[in-house]
Amino acid sequence: MIESIALSIKQKALELGYEKCGIIPIPMLDGYQEKLEERVKNVPDSGVFYKGQQRLAHVQEEFPWAKSVIILTVPYSKYHVPENVSGHIGKSYLFDVRIDENTTEYQQSRQLELYLQSLGLKVEINRKFGVVGMRWAALQAGLGIIRRNNFFYTESGSWVHLEAFLIDMELELKSNTTLPPCPKNCDRCIKACPTASLCNAYTMNPLRCISFLTTFGGRNLPQEPMAENFGEWIYGCDVCQDVCPMNHKKWAAQEAFPGLTELAPSLTAEALLNMGEDFYRDKVQPKFFYLTADELWKWKVNALNYIKNHYQEQYRQLVLDALESPYPKVREMAESICVLYSIDKN
Known part of the structure; x- marks a missing residue:
């Protein structure tokens, strides 16, 4: 019975258009706290940033009823990047589907939420900021791997959104990824990082990241010495993903994103x-x-x-x-x- 429910959730997710779906019990998230501590140990300055991630490491403090997490991937590489924003605004922000009700991805998320509720499950989702450490959860579910630039990769490369639902039933449905590891001694992402935010493999200082400094960080950019290294970026940055050989030929650019063609000239x-x-x-x-x-x-x-x-x-x-x-x-x-x-x- 329980196994059939897990399989039906995955089947529904795939029917709706998700690329991958995995389900893991909450205890499988335990290693996330250790990873946060490791980040702070390697880059002490990052402590203030990762303090805000602590809620994701202690899910049951806020949701004591939660027993499992459903983790899903959905690629956004199918979308065309308008020329006048290409290289200036990060692609994940251009194609952010988390709260844009005009997108197919948002609608499929709502439909999956309703389906889970129809199964009698209690459900929690935070579409903006997540309810768990999603890259860690996706890794534990076997949906792909985390590469040296810290991004989560599936067969679609790193150009994927992650989404997670908490449910009040203990289920488990994992996959086994066949993705190859990063090429031996490859450090293209590290060398390419304009501000040396990516300071080592699997290690970064978020307070130096262009994406951080041009979005919710960087409140004093006129006095920020790294600002001169932002290059052509206005909001976000894709450099470490663009140079990654594992992203080579992964961007399809086949469809127009709803409303972006009209908005792009204003950006x-x-x-x-x-x-x-x-x-x-x-x-x-x-x-x-x-x-x-x-x-x-x-x-x-x-x-x-x-x-x-x-x-x-x-x-x-x-x-x-x-x-x-x-x-x-x-x-x-x-x-x-x-x-x-x-x-x-x-």
Whole structure:
């Protein structure tokens, strides 16, 4: 009976469009706490960051009824990246399906949740931030492997979203991955990391990561010495994934992501600096939810940092206009550009 329920959950998930589905009892997550401690030991500065992950290591403190976790993978490499945001905004953010109700992936998640409830199961999911350490759970379920750049890989490469449901029935349904390990002595991801956030295999300092510093971190980017190494990134970063040989030819780019073609022109540096609060709150913030409805200023600072790293005369008026911004950090970043490039303010 229990085995048939596990199999029916997996069958339903695959029918809905998930790539893989595994189920593991809660005790199989125990090693996650040890991994968090190992991260902090290797990079002491990261302690403040991983403190926020502790809730994922103690699931039953918040959900004492939980007995198993269903872990699923869904690739996003089928989507086309608009040219004007390619290399500027991280792909996982462009194709974030966690709360976008217009996407097939969000709808399949809701349908799976309803199916689980129809089986009489108590269910918990946190679509934004997860209810467990999802890469660790997916590894324990045998859905793939974690590579040296810290990302979880299936046969689709690292371009996969992970999703997890807690349920109140003890079930187990694991797979055996046949994925090969990272090539011997391969360190392309480590060498390519622009800010040396990826400081060793399976080790990183999240406080140096471009994705962290351009999203929910980096509140003082004008004074951030690593900002000059962000290259062309405005929000997020894909460098360690793009250079990975295990991602070679994994991006299919066959479909348009709902609404992205229309929104993409508004995500360039120029458009962001000219963006108004209403448009940001209505169109941009709901999609890129790591920044709040009051943090348009952060996008503008990121855009100015891009300009600072790639200054051309065509940006001069944008920088001068930014000097009059109501946001202090925007003015500060604009002033630093004027000083660096000796821009005449008159």
